[in-house]
Each structure stands twice: as C-alpha cells, then as structure tokens.
Amino acid sequence: MQTPDEFQARIVKAQQAMKEFGLGAIVLEPGPAMTYLTGVKWGKSERSFIVVIPAKGEPAWVLPGFEEMRARELIHTGSDIRIWQEDESPYERVAQILKDRGVAAGRVGMDDAARFFVFDGVRKQAPKLDYVSATPALKSAGVDLTQPAGRGRGKQ
Amino acid sequence: MAVAAAGAAKLAGAQEVPDAIKKLRPMLDGIQPISDEERRARVEKAQRLMRENKIGAIVLEPGSSTFYFTGAYRNPIDRLLFTVIIPAKGAIKGVMVKAGDTMIPANIDVRWATDEGDAFKKIAQALKESGATRVGVEERVRFAVYDGIRGEAPSLEFTSADPVTAGCRVIKSPAEIALLQRANDITLEAYRATFATLREGMTNGELANNMSAAFKALGASGGAMAIFGKYTAFPHGSIAPQKLREGDFVLIDDGVSIQGYQSDITRTVIFGQPTARQRQVWDLERQAQDAALKAANVGATCESVDAAARDVITKGGFGPGYKTPGLPHRTGHGIGLDGHEWTNLVKGNKTKIQPGMCFSDEPTIAIYGEFGVRLEDCMYITESGAKMFTKQSPSIDQPFG
Numbered sequence: 001m002q003t004p005d006e007f008q009a010r011i012v013k014a015q016q017a018m019k020e021f022g023l024g025a026i027v028l029e030p031g032p033a034m035t036y037l038t039g040v041k042w043g044k045s046e047r048s049f050i051v052v053i054p055a056k057g058e059p060a061w062v063l064p065g066f067e068e069m070r071a072r073e074l075i076h077t078g079s080d081i082r083i084w085q086e087d088e089s090p091y092e093r094v095a096q097i098l099k100d101r102g103v104a105a106g107r108v109g110m111d112d113a114a115r116f117f118v119f120d121g122v123r124k125q126a127p128k129l130d131y132v133s134a135t136p137a138l139k140s141a142g143v144d145l146t147q148p149a150g151r152g153r154g155k156q
Numbered sequence: 157m158a159v160a161a162a163g164a165a166k167l168a169g170a171q172e173v174p175d176a177i178k179k180l181r182p183m184l185d186g187i188q189p190i191s192d193e194e195r196r197a198r199v200e201k202a203q204r205l206m207r208e209n210k211i212g213a214i215v216l217e218p219g220s221s222t223f224y225f226t227g228a229y230r231n232p233i234d235r236l237l238f239t240v241i242i243p244a245k246g247a248i249k250g251v252m253v254k255a256g257d258t259m260i261p262a263n264i265d266v267r268w269a270t271d272e273g274d275a276f277k278k279i280a281q282a283l284k285e286s287g288a289t290r291v292g293v294e295e296r297v298r299f300a301v302y303d304g305i306r307g308e309a310p311s312l313e314f315t316s317a318d319p320v321t322a323g324c325r326v327i328k329s330p331a332e333i334a335l336l337q338r339a340n341d342i343t344l345e346a347y348r349a350t351f352a353t354l355r356e357g358m359t360n361g362e363l364a365n366n367m368s369a370a371f372k373a374l375g376a377s378g379g380a381m382a383i384f385g386k387y388t389a390f391p392h393g394s395i396a397p398q399k400l401r402e403g404d405f406v407l408i409d410d411g412v413s414i415q416g417y418q419s420d421i422t423r424t425v426i427f428g429q430p431t432a433r434q435r436q437v438w439d440l441e442r443q444a445q446d447a448a449l450k451a452a453n454v455g456a457t458c459e460s461v462d463a464a465a466r467d468v469i470t471k472g473g474f475g476p477g478y479k480t481p482g483l484p485h486r487t488g489h490g491i492g493l494d495g496h497e498w499t500n501l502v503k504g505n506k507t508k509i510q511p512g513m514c515f516s517d518e519p520t521i522a523i524y525g526e527f528g529v530r531l532e533d534c535m536y537i538t539e540s541g542a543k544m545f546t547k548q549s550p551s552i553d554q555p556f557g
Binding site for chain 1: 293294295296297298299300302303315316318390391392393394395477478484485486489496497500502503504505522524
C-alpha cells in the first residue's frame with residue numbers, strides 16, 4: 001500500500017500531464033485510475049462517486065451523503081468532499097467544483113471507463129466544456145489502467 | 157451453535173460448513189427461462205419507445221440491458237468486443253471485434269471488426285444504415301465507446317437511451333415476476349439457515365462465508381454483506397473488523413440471481429436479548445416498511461411511497477429528511493436484472509406506480525455510534541396494490557416467524 005505522499009506525487013505527475021495535454025481537469029469514476037491516483041477503491045453503483053482532479057490544486061470528491069463516513073475511512077488525498085443527497089444531482093456538484101477551480105472553458109478529460117450516464121450528467125451541468133478521453137494524459141503520467149477495479153456494495 | 161464435524165466440506169480452505177447449511181438442498185426445479193417470444197416483444201416495445209422518443213437507434217454494450225433484449229452477453233466485459241445496435245426499424249445488429257468461441261444469438265446480425273478502431277467505423281456505418289440522426293446510448297456504455305463512435309460519426313446526436321431501456325425494463329411480465337419470486341424464496345431460505353449459525357465471537361466475514369455456502373447449497377450464487385453491532389448503522393457496513401457479542405444486532409443484506417433476476421433482502425436480528433431501545437427502533441422500522449408497502453398503489457407517485465415510510469420514522473422521533481439518526485437514503489429502488497435499477501422510491505421522483513413494477517422496501521433507521529436496523533423485502537405491484545415476494549420479518553423475537 002502506498003503512503004498518502006506517494007499518492008500525492010502521482011497526482012502531481014498526472015497534473016503535469018494534464019497541462020501537456022491541455023486538460024483543465026480529469027473526471028474519474030471508481031476504477032483503476034482512481035485507485036492508482038488516490039488509493040480509493042469503491043464499487044461502482046448507480047449512485048455516482050466521482051473524483052475531480054483539476055490541473056491545479058487538490059482533488060475534490062463527490063459522493064452520496066449516506067456514504068460519507070464510509071468514504072472518509074478510505075479518502076486520504078484531498079479535503080474537498082462534497083456530498084449529494086438522494087434527491088439531488090451529483091453532477092451539479094461536479095460542475096460547481098469545475099467552476100470553483102477555474103475550469104470554465106476548454107477541455108476536460110473523462111475516464112474512458114466512466115459510464116455514459118455519468119458523462120451525460122456532467123455535460124448537461126457543464127455544457128460549455130469539451131469532453132475528451134483522459135487516457136492519453138493518464139498513460140503519459142504512468143497511471144496503471146490495468147488494476148482491477150474496487151469492489152464495493154451497491155445496496156439500498 | 158452447531159459447527160460441522162471434522163471432515164466436513166470446507167469453505168475457502170479453512171472454514172467448516174455448519175450443519176444448518178449442509179441440510180439445504182437445491183431449489184431450482186421448474187424454473188422457466190424467458191421465452192424467445194417474450195424477448196421479441198421486448199424489442200418491439202423498445203422500437204415503439206424509440207419512435208415515441210425520436211431516437212433512431214440505441215447502442216448497448218454487454219450487460220443487463222443487452223441480456224434483456226437478446227438473451228446473451230449479460231456480463232460486462234472490459235474491452236471493446238461486442239456492441240449491439242437496436243434500430244427503431246429492422247433487425248438487431250452487432251459489431252464484434254474477434255470471434256473466439258462466443259455464442260452469437262440467431263437474432264443478431266453480426267459484423268466482424270479487425271480491431272477497436274475498425275469496430276467504431278462499423279458501428280457508425282450500422283447507425284448510418286438505420287437512418288438515425290439521434291442515437292440513444294445505454295446508460296452503462298463506457299465513455300471510450302461513445303467517444304469512439306462520436307469520432308466516426310460526429311454529426312449524430314447522442315442522448316440517454318433510458319426512456320427506451322428503462323421504459324421496457326421497469327415493467328415486469330408474469331414470467332419475470334416468477335423468476336424474481338424464486339430468487340427471493342432462495343434468499344430467504346438461505347437467511348433462515350445462516351442466522352442459525354450465529355455464535356459468540358464469530359467474525360462478520362465468517363457469517364458472510366456461511367451465507368455464500370447457503371446460497372451454494374441451494375443451487376444459487378450471491379454476494380454477502382454481514383454487519384455486526386454499532387457498524388449496522390452504516391448502510392453498507394464498515395471495513396473495521398467485527399466480532400459478534402451478546403446484545404449485538406446482526407444485519408445481513410444479500411441477494412442471488414436466477415436467470416439473471418436479482419433478489420435483495422435484509423434482515424436485522426438481535427443476538428441475545430434486545431434492550432428496550434433496540435426493540436423500539438426495530439418495531440418502528442417494521443412500521444415504516446409497512447407504511448411504504450401500503451402506500452405503493454397503482455397511480456401513487458414513487459416519492460409518496462418514500463414520504464410514507466419517512467413520515468413514520470420522523471413521527472418516531474428521528475430525521476427529518478435524510479438527517480441521522482434516521483433514514484439517510486431513499487426508501488427503495490427498482491429491481492430486476494440489476495439489483496438496483498429504475499425507478500426509485502425517492503423524493504423528487506414523480507413517476508406513477510404501475511402494475512408490474514418491482515421495488516425494494518427498505519427504510520433503514522441508522523443511529524450512528526449505536527446501531528442501525530434495516531428490514532428489506534421486495535414488492536411487486538398489482539392492480540390491487542403492492543405484494544411482498546417474501547414474508548416480512550414478524551418481530552424482533554421471531555425474525556423468521
């Protein structure tokens with residue numbers, strides 16, 4: 001298991017690659033890239049659990065309100081944690097993060113493994129951005145995209 | 157509790173299978189798979205919904221929706237191997253990267269691609285042939301696949317296929333309800349046996365293994381989540397190690413899959429004697445579950461069912477809203493080929509309840525630092541109201557009646 005400092009170093013490297021590839025931020029669902037960059041393994045469910053890594057600054061998390069305590073057991077990189085309740089939109093949170101971090105125009109890298117509904121939700125809330133694959137930047141930063149995805153539960 | 161004698165079958169190379177579980181026998185007799193005729197009718201309905209929603213074709217990857225329409229490719233795969241296109245008119249098309257020994261259903265017109273790039277070209281070609289200008293993308297199609305198709309067909313408009321896929325899947329046929337019934341029956345039987353294996357000092361991992369062994373003995377396979385004591389307040393448990401002690405609540409939340417159809421049941425049982433507080437909260441939980449069942453009538457909104465359960469919990473002194481101690485999540489979700497699928501019993505969902513819809517009914521009461529209680533059974537909607545697939549837990553003293 002890597003230390004928080006090692007994850008921080010990986011994020012810095014990814015941020016350098018994001019600048020080279022002209023990405024203002026990357027948006028990741030649970031999976032190999034999230035695990036490699038942050039250590040967080042989370043099971044994908046219909047409830048969106050997202051990390052936004054801006055080209056500058058710390059990662060920001062968007063996660064279901066009732067999972068907050070369980071998620072905090074796992075998150076060691078980034079203190080910007082924004083929850084959404086069951087009748088609220090996680091994508092409004094993502095759009096707000098992008099706005100707060102100064103990503104108002106240009107390209108955003110999407111996790112290639114992100115499901116269409118997640119991408120579709122984000123683009124509806126932030127329609128001016130241009131969404132492209134995050135994979136070239138992630139690969140350039142040495143992100144291991146072959147790790148097995150996290151296991152988790154999607155109940156209730 | 158009885159532990160199996162030496163020489164008994166072992167679990168995961170270490171844990172022995174308790175007697176209560178060894179007695180179980182497969183419950184798979186007489187299962188009727190979904191017929192080809194029913195699948196054809198599903199495709200016809202999807203095509204009608206496409207026309208109504210001005211969608212020229214839908215694109216799917218392997219997964220539950222593909223299985224629903226074709227009877228194949230239930231399990232998602234992590235490489236682009238097979239993409240399914242259902243046009244608003246005409247036969248289902250598939251674009252497949254490599255042959256292998258995969259079975260291809262007779263109802264799919266397959267085109268072979270040499271690699272992913274070639275596959276995107278052929279998918280774009282198939283969409284063009286369908287005459288679509290607006291394409292519905294199934295909700296779990298990966299961004300990479302959407303992005304690849306978009307690259308080859310930039311003039312197409314891509315939108316969510318949910319009005320078509322969920323539009324079909326949300327209403328269950330009698331054949332689907334029968335399969336869900338079987339999955340629920342097996343699950344409850346596994347619970348009965350597994351809760352008979354509780355013993356002081358056991359870990360939640362050991363109990364989860366017993367649960368898996370029970371499913372296996374019953375001829376099914378399913379995941380297992382077992383939570384003890386104060387961690388029952390976390391709806392999805394905790395990574396903290398847990399050992400069973402007198403007076404703990406034990407929560408198991410699980411399900412199996414029969415012909416792809418999922419069950420989802422939760423039981424919260426006291427190990428030993430309950431305190432007055434535990435009894436009071438357990439009873440309130442049961443009342444909240446009853447209130448949702450009673451409210452889930454044809455024509456009612458989904459959000460009104462959530463409100464009915466939440467109201468009981470709020471009047472009991474918890475909440476309000478998602479505030480804890482109280483009910484931190486929605487009251488229930490749709491269930492079918494996915495354990496969670498459209499549509500949800502949640503505030504803001506004004507969808508009207510219709511016959512054939514299936515939902516979980518599970519208004520957890522979470523009291524962080526203390527315990528949580530969740531009773532979950534699934535219900536199906538009939539003209540005369542909601543019916544539970546399984547007998548609800550009768551009381552804290554007799555959790556299985």
